[in-house]
Amino acid sequence: MRLLVAEDDRKVASFLRQGLEEEGYAVEVARDGAAALDLILADPPFDLVILDVMMPRRDGFAVLKSVRERRIVAFHESGHAIVATVLPGLDPVHIYSELFGALPPINPGIVEKSTARPHPPAGPAGTGPPVSFSRSGLAVNWSPQYTSLLEFAEACDVPTRFSCRSGVCHTCVTQVIAGSTVYTQPPLEQPPDGTVLICVAEPGDGVVLDL
Numbered sequence: 001m002r003l004l005v006a007e008d009d010r011k012v013a014s015f016l017r018q019g020l021e022e023e024g025y026a027v028e029v030a031r032d033g034a035a036a037l038d039l040i041l042a043d044p045p046f047d048l049v050i051l052d053v054m055m056p057r058r059d060g061f062a063v064l065k066s067v068r069e070r071r072i073v074a075f076h077e078s079g080h081a082i083v084a085t086v087l088p089g090l091d092p093v094h095i096y097s098e099l100f101g102a103l104p105p106i107n108p109g110i111v112e113k114s115t116a117r118p119h120p121p122a123g124p125a126g127t128g129p130p131v132s133f134s135r136s137g138l139a140v141n142w143s144p145q146y147t148s149l150l151e152f153a154e155a156c157d158v159p160t161r162f163s164c165r166s167g168v169c170h171t172c173v174t175q176v177i178a179g180s181t182v183y184t185q186p187p188l189e190q191p192p193d194g195t196v197l198i199c200v201a202e203p204g205d206g207v208v209l210d211l
């Protein structure tokens with residue numbers, strides 16, 4: 001089985017390559033999105049592609065968009081990476097995913113990172129739907145004074161990941177463990193089923209987020 005790892009971080013690429021080769025896979029590595037796209041479109045096709053989301057020259061979403069019409073038929077995407085199969089006819093229900101621990105925060109432009117433990121937001125308690133941050137062990141009620149679940153999480157010092165804050169980059173994509181959310185602004189591209197872009201979403205009747 002031939003695998004392509006598209007990853008610009010040398011250490012991560014090397015770690016993935018070593019682990020996969022030890023399992024008996026033939027692995028090639030692309031260091032940026034453009035190189036990954038060239039390799040994916042060349043013959044013979046790869047059986048599986050692991051795409052980093054943030055890469056130079058083309059991000060993972062741009063690469064995926066360029067090749068989906070041609071041969072990729074199923075993919076899974078998490079906050080960090082996209083796993084895409086190039087086996088024609090494989091049903092997406094046969095793509096499995098697993099979460100590997102808490103993701104480190106991504107907070108561009110914020111120099112001083114908070115070290116506070118997650119806590120209810122300051123001020124009067126909200127009276128809106130319940131919001132649970134499962135990894136942080138915090139359950140609080142939503143308050144409409146916040147414009148998004150991202151902003152609400154920040155007010156609680158729950159570790160967050162964001163970049164554009166406008167539903168474009170998918171950096172803030174978060175697993176919805178239970179409940180529902182409502183978009184206040186439609187994302188440019190929908191995230192995978194079972195996830196939400198918290199920078200442009202509010203809770204529905206209540207939600208449990210993997211944060």
Ligand code: FES
Pocket residue numbers: 161162163164165166167168169170171172173197198199200
């Ligand atoms: S931060 Fe970019 S989509 Fe939410």
